[in-house]
Amino acid sequence: MNCIVLYSSRTGNTKKVAEAVCQGLPAGTACVDVxxxxxxxxxxxYIFVGFWVDxxxxxxxxxxxLKNLPACKAGIFATLGADPKxxxxxxxxxxxAALVPEGVTVVDSFICQGAVDPKLIEMMYKMFPAGSAHGKSPERDALHAEAAKHPDAADLAAAKAFAAGVLSKGQEA
Structure with missing residues (x-):
């Protein structure tokens, strides 16, 4: 089976996850920036596509x-600053997943938390008033501090397992 991992990464989070995804795939699987x-x-x-949530x-x-994938089995993965649950x-x-064309089977998907770009945090704090959903607050600062710890070793191990699972589930389908 021929696999490739494609990823888009703004801060390096999704690239780290993409590299972990590759570890769950056959040796020599390419890991390529979009x-x-x-x-x-x-x-x-099998085409794995990783993105940062925007x-x-x-x-x-x-x-x-995602919109231009050829017919294949796909695994979709992502990183975001918010709670992955x-x-x-x-x-x-x-x-x-809704973006993929007909003929693409999304076998499974995976998401984990990732550090938020400090420039984005600064921009959001300037755009939104303190206390709003995206404005500066102790709770928001705590969320950003937690996100800064990710992706961690557990996230990367889960990404590797996700990739192996996609291959296993894909062969059953």
């Missing part, structure tokens, strides 16, 4: 990849 995607992906049986969806570069996280994965 800026360097091969022109023809039709030779791949406004509840895949970031723009990853959206273009939240409704926001689940919806972001669902939104990413």
């Amino acid at each position: 800026k360097e995607v091969p022109a023809d992906l039709s030779a791949y049986d 406004k509840g969806n895949a970031n723009a570069e990853a959206q273009e990849i 939240s409704e926001h996280a689940a919806q972001a994965l669902a939104n990413g």
Whole structure:
């Protein structure tokens, strides 16, 4: 089986997860930034696409990849600054999966927390008043501090297991 991992990473979080995904796949599986995607992906049986969550969806570069996947089995993974068990996280994965064209089977998906770009935090704190959902508050600062610890070793081990699981489930389908 021929696999490839494609990822879009703003701060390095999704790249780390993509590299862990590769560890769960056959030796020699390519791990490629979306800026360097091969022109023809039709030779791949399994295509893994990773993105950072932007406004509840895949970031723009990853959206273009997802929308243009050839017929294959896919694994979709993502990183976000929020709680990976939240409704926001689940919806972001669902939104990413909804972008794939007919003929692509999304076998499974995975999401984990990742550190938020400090420039983004600063921008949000300037844009939104203190105490609002995205404004500066002790609770928001605590969320950012927790996110800064991720992806951690447990997240990366889960990403590797996710990849192996996609292959296993994909062969059953």
